[in-house]
Amino acid sequence: MxxxxxxxxxxxxxxxxxxxxxxxxxxxxxxxxxxxxxxxxxxxxxxxxxxxxxxxxxxAPGFIDLHAHLREPGGERAETVLSGARAAAAGGFTQVLAMANTEPPIDTPIRVAEARSRAAGAVVEVMTAAAVSRDLAGHVPVDVAGCAAAGAVAFTDDGRNAAPPELLSDVLRRAHDAGRPVLVHPEDERTIAERNRSGGPWALSLDRPAEAEATAVRSALEALAQAGRGHLHLQHLSTAASVDLVRRAREDGVAVTAEVTPHHLAMWSPAAQATDPPALLKVNPPLRTENDRIALIQALRDGVIDAVATDHAPHHVDHKCGDLASAAPGMTGLETALATCITLGGMSGDWIPVLLERLTLGPHRVLAPGADLRQPRLRxxxxxxxxxxxxxxxxxxxxxxxxxxxxxxxxxxxxxxxxxxxxxxxxxxxxxxxxxxxxxxxxxxxxxx
Ligand SMILES: [Zn+2]
Known part of the structure; x- marks a missing residue:
């Protein structure tokens, strides 16, 4: 070249x-x-x-995605580390953080090491997140120091919110000592279970009120306060109420950062009116109101939200074509993130430089304090x-x-x-x-x- x-x-x-x-x-x-x-x-x-x-x-410097589901091991029909990395490159991402909720989950130092070797042949850098709790079940914390030593750059039970505040506090402290942030999927499982009396798997529950997010954000902030040290990162904020909670916490000097997805910025409007099958719009947390969307855009613009993260969630067609109740939540996002933010997400024109900050330095700030990650820059x-x-x-x-x-x-x-x-x-x-x-x-x- x-x-x-x-x-x-x-x-x-x-x-x-x-x-x-x-x-x-x-x-x-x-x-x-x-x-x-x-x-x-x-x-x-x-x-x-x-x-x-x-x-x-x-x-611009290559983008960093804090939130991608690359489905390997266990879900290779939907995505692999290598195909996900190619999708990332097509979207302008040069570093992608792979979530831990694979089958089996990345919840031991050995599984972290295995994930590191799977990432070796990828066209962009695939980073590994380890779970917060064994099997993401919220009962037993993972070996934080061991997983960090094996190469995990962050800890997250994303996909679940089962860890009680005491366990989250404990992992926040230990992750801090290893120089790593803890990423939380803020949707309170008890609130959602109460609203969906019919039962069924938590992730498939359709009624996911905004209160479930606010409750989980408050609880995570309390866990951080209890921990006395640590870096809490809140994933895919979707409501104006959680933006307010984060804004106030940051004004108080709390070590909390946050991300928003392109789809919550964009609501897929005007496409939201008609998708076939309708389950294509099913995502956790769900798409919210126009007021929420405006609050998210404002927070991304003014820096209360640090990063755009895709929550790229590929699913095989079999898991999306059925009825809404049984369809898997989530949508792909790596290849469309930039264009979605520009076209539908309020970040066009004069906002493009800000968008680029939130795709490069913003996510780098979330990960970099402890992990030795190169700074996104053109030098x-x-x-x-x-x-x-x-x-x-x-x-x-x-x-x-x-x-x-x-x-x-x-x-x-x-x-x-x-x-x-x-x-x-x-x-x-x-x-x-x-x-x-x-x-x-x-x-x-x-x-x-
Ligand atoms: Zn999530």
């Missing part, structure tokens, strides 16, 4: 850089120079100078980990090649704006859209060689 990307807008939140009309010289996986005009005779120029009236392509001389995207390019979800093994996305067939052209992870091309980027084949050969 030796080329000059001409006429791009370079946004690097870590350096506070936002510059249009830049030439970016990439050679042998490194960023050689970023300058308004680079002429190097023999070097191939990929001219991305925008047409009049069209916004420029944007080069001359370093190996490139970056994404090039056209913020205005229209495309139809599902058209052309998709990379996830699953298709359970309610936006399937919808038109969105914002397309990833190129993703480079640690100097190697992880994704390239040949239809959109006039990238000479000689460069691709050089890149993969």
């Amino acid at each position: 030796n080329c000059i990307l001409r006429g791009v807008r370079v946004i690097d939140p870590a350096a506070g850089m936002d510059a249009v009309g830049q030439d970016v010289w990439l050679s042998e996986g490194r960023i050689i120079a970023v300058y308004p005009s680079i002429d190097e005779g023999t070097v191939t120029v990929v001219d991305l100078t925008p047409a009049p009236g069209h916004p420029p392509c944007i080069l 001359v001389g370093e190996s490139a980990t970056c994404v090039l995207f056209d913020p205005a390019a229209p495309w139809t979800v599902g058209e052309g090649h998709t990379h996830s093994r699953s298709r359970n996305n309610p936006l399937w067939g919808s038109r969105l704006n914002g397309r990833v052209l190129l993703t480079i992870a640690d100097g190697v091309v992880a994704h390239h859209d040949p239809a959109l980027l006039p990238w000479p084949s000689t460069l691709m050969e050089a890149a993969s060689g």
Whole structure:
């Protein structure tokens, strides 16, 4: 790979850089120079100078996803670590945190080590989260120090909220001592069980009131206070009430961070009116009201919410085509996250630099204090980990090649704006859209060689 990307807008939140009309010289996986005009005779120029009236392509550090279900082991019909990593690269992500609720769950140091070796061949960096409790059942804490030593960068029972406050406090303390955050899926299981008297598995319960989230957020904050130390991260906030709780806690100096999903920012509106099957819209926590959505967008803009996280939840078609009550919750998200946030999630235009912060530095802040993770940045001389995207390019979800093994996305067939052209992870091309980027084949050969 030796080329000059001409006429791009370079946004690097870590350096506070936002510059249009830049030439970016990439050679042998490194960023050689970023300058308004680079002429190097023999070097191939990929001219991305925008047409009049069209916004420029944007080069940014690779995105970090704090929340992906890659289904391996146990759910390989829906996704594998390798297919999930390809979907991530197609969405501009160069680091993805795989959740622990696989079958079996990642709840021992040995299983963490196994997950680390599965991730070795992925096109982007797949990080491993370990469970908080054995079998995610909320009874016995995992070996926190052992799992961290084996390579877990975070702890989470995501998919469940079974851990009582005492157990959560204990794990918050131990995770803090290992330099790791604890990620909590805030939906109170008792509230949901009471509302769904008919019984059935907790995750499939349809009636999931906003109060269940507020109760769980309060309880997790109390567990953190009890712990006396620790870093609590709240996953997929979905209500205005939880945003208020987090805002107040942060004003009080509490060590809590939070994420929001593209689908809760977007509500899939206007697609939400009709999906077939309707179970495509089933997700935990559920899509909420327009007021909630506006509060989430505001919180993401002003920084009360630190990160956009996909909650990429692939399911085999068999688990989505039945009736609503028996369908599995969740939707895919890695390949559509950027375009969903831009097109439907309130983060277009002047908000794009903020969105990029919440996809790079924001999630890095959640994970980095203890784990030795590289900072997302574009630095001359370093190996490139970056994404090039056209913020205005229209495309139809599902058209052309998709990379996830699953298709359970309610936006399937919808038109969105914002397309990833190129993703480079640690100097190697992880994704390239040949239809959109006039990238000479000689460069691709050089890149993969
Ligand atoms: Zn969850």
